[in-house]
Amino acid sequence: MAETVVVPVAEHTGAPRVVARDLTYGYRRDVPVLDGVDLDLRPGEVVALTGPSGRGKSTLLYLLAGLLRPWSGTVRLDGVDLGELADAERSLLRARTCGFVFQDVVLDPRRRILDSVLEPARYAGHPPKRWVPRALGLLESMGVALQADARPGEVSGGQAQRIGVCRALLMEPGVVFADEPTGNLDHASAEAVLDALDGAARRGAVVVIATHDDRVVDRCTSRVVLS
Template sequence: MSAKPVIAARGVDFTYSSSARSPVVQGWTTDFHAGSVTAITGPSGCGKSTRLYLLALMLKISAGAIEVDGHRVDHLTDRNRALLRAHRFGFVFQDAVLDPTRTVVDNILETALYRGQARKAVHGRALDLMDRFGIAVPPHRRPGQISGGQAQRIALCRALLGRPDILLADEPTGNLDPRSAATVLDAFRDHADAGGCVVVVTHDPAVTRWADRAVALEAAA
């Protein structure tokens, strides 16, 4: 594990609105390192997924800082935050969030467009990822013609396509059968072993035990 964290929260507060009585996240400080898998656990409503969105710069913090490689990034412009996500982050949402107007393979290739990569340069990797995760559907099929478990694995392919430094996943095994879940966790482990930083929100005790460390959150007051 590297000494300097790849991504870190520093005294982070977050409130959804100025009228809220108390912040959803308050004084949160945690480091996340390359070469490791961290599980964020805790009861429903404690802000697990919110923290993932804060790390991904998809929500704006109310106080504190989010750092990448020791540099503060939460105050960047919308455009620069989007560029940072495109080049450094991969994200697996709790809902697969696939575009129903695009084919399966085009959904996987979507992030390459944001990085300015040519489609031909990564098309083969997209097909390899589909094969690795056992997505036995034609690449030209639409998301409305596949199962929920297949959709979640396609979302994982999309997240891993660019070999991101930081992989954030929200309940990535929740809709998967045990065999598919094991394949996904093996992929996360391989990604961490290759130097990636993996952060997983989970309710599953087995996933928590499998991770290198767990960040346990308490129920919201």
């Protein structure tokens, strides 16, 4: 069972955008992985979820994002209790509020890279064409603008990860969840990803990163240790 220790690195003010209270969850009914987790995550914060493998970093990330339902406890996103929403309502709230960066980026092989980056607009019910200039700007900032018309099979793993970051940040989400976003990247690509996530925090987003990478932890403003 994981214990949670919150280690603040910098003070952040303002109402929390993500609030967890007494979260408990496990994959076997008699063995909780997380038990009694309390968190308040505020705008501008970059939070590292750390701890040994198997201690619940990704699980906590998915609970905070509403991708998993806790055994007990609550998660509130911008004041909305995720546990009180139907699945479709929770999905729409995520689409309009959150961005996601995963370690293994999955891009639809049938679509151009640009279309993959525009997916969050479609899920949120916005006309994707309206977001094309921002998508192209993000691809340019991440050094993958030339890949906009390519297919996923024509880009490298590092390029795909940076494209995944562009997709996550398209809608300027208030909360960004990232699961081991630098795990498969070289130093330069990892720095580009972290710079983009830092930029989202400077614009007022909460950024939550599950990681075992000390380079990532050093750039975060607070740390949640699962031990």
